[in-house]
Amino acid sequence: MSEEKEKLTDWAVGALNGDREALERLLAALRPRFVRFVLRHTGDADLAEEVAQETLVKIYEKMENVRDPKAFEGWAFQVASNSLRDYFRKSKRTEEMKERLADYVLTTNPMEDPAKWAAQNELTEMLGWTISRMDEKHRIVLQLHEIEGMDHAAIAEALDIPEGTVWSRLYYARKTLRDTLKKQSESAGGHRGGRRT
């Protein structure tokens, strides 16, 4: 276990046993990671603060459901992921998002300049929206790996699943994402700009 992971687990043990200070440290450590997590999905700093806060409150309210302290981190990010999904569900008109997404994804090639691609907040947000519509168990591994930057071993530990399952869910998630994007671009109708080569 990495050092940080050990600390988180120790604090989780304390928090689950009613140690207030441990809980405060745990939440304080997780908070900036939640902010960054949402920011990476949406490019919106204000929203990131709000969703991070919402997540902390939910974690506080529901944490008795966590039985294994080692799985606390993974569970906490699932709460964050669901909060983000709920935000996207409530706020965006589906048709509008689909069209905008199809417009951009096809005509911009992230392989050329990934950082520049990501600097377009709208694209980032639309990608986040697409991800939010995936089902939970695949969405969470994709987010932990690609958004949060956790390696597969850390994900396996955080979610308490075998490493092989991490790979297969990652594959399935990425495939689903790609198929969704492809379908969106095709249905946006015989398209302006044609296919990306």
Place this chain on the structure above:
Amino acid sequence: MDDGPEKNLDASNEPAADGLPMECRRAGVLIEKSLAGVATETELKELKAHLDACGDCREYGTDAESLSAMFRGIRLRYPDVPQPVVRKRRGRLIRFLPISLAAAASLLLAAGLCFYSFRPGAGNGENEQEEPVAKVGTPDSIAERLGVAIAVKRRDFDPLKPEMGGRVDGRVASMRTLGLLIVEVAPGSWADDAILKPGDRILEANGVVLQGNEGRRALSYMLKSLAPDSVMPLRIYRDGRTFTVEYRQPGND
């Protein structure tokens, strides 16, 4: 958890909803490993052999690489090191907090303190009297005169005390929409006598709507500049209703 090199790598424990042949699903898993940079020589050879033979997987592989690049770009754009939170405000980008302040803020949050707060006497009704101390910056007239600690930014919410405004009407409240939230009331203070409680929100002072940091500064200024023995009405929100209390500036006695 990983038994051996080959065993856990097939995707057959995933719903075969897409009806893909097993070799293609295995290739997909190997693509993941190769994108992550952890595929072995053997695995890469196996993958290449399949991609040479399978057009669909070749196409998927290209798309998978693109998606991977997208995410890498996103991680680059919002890196892991603590960064100033940059906020857009009326079209201008303003640096919100320098890094050191942001770090200090998280430490304060971790220690359970708020900005612009003080520590009232321990417990409820114990005799220990602590001097109210403004925690940050210059003496704060809101803490001094009203005897309350308020939160103006969401980050000041203490999620460990949901009764103090973590939720309002069942939703997590946005500080930007409901005035200044009272998080602590000092025993024996004006607010205590006015029977204000943590969770109450100060919506208006003297008819001026208070919102966020600007509202806090406005209230602070009004409290400082209010003439002795003069009265200032404060409109308070509690549990879905509002009422007014009057703050009287102490006279020159």
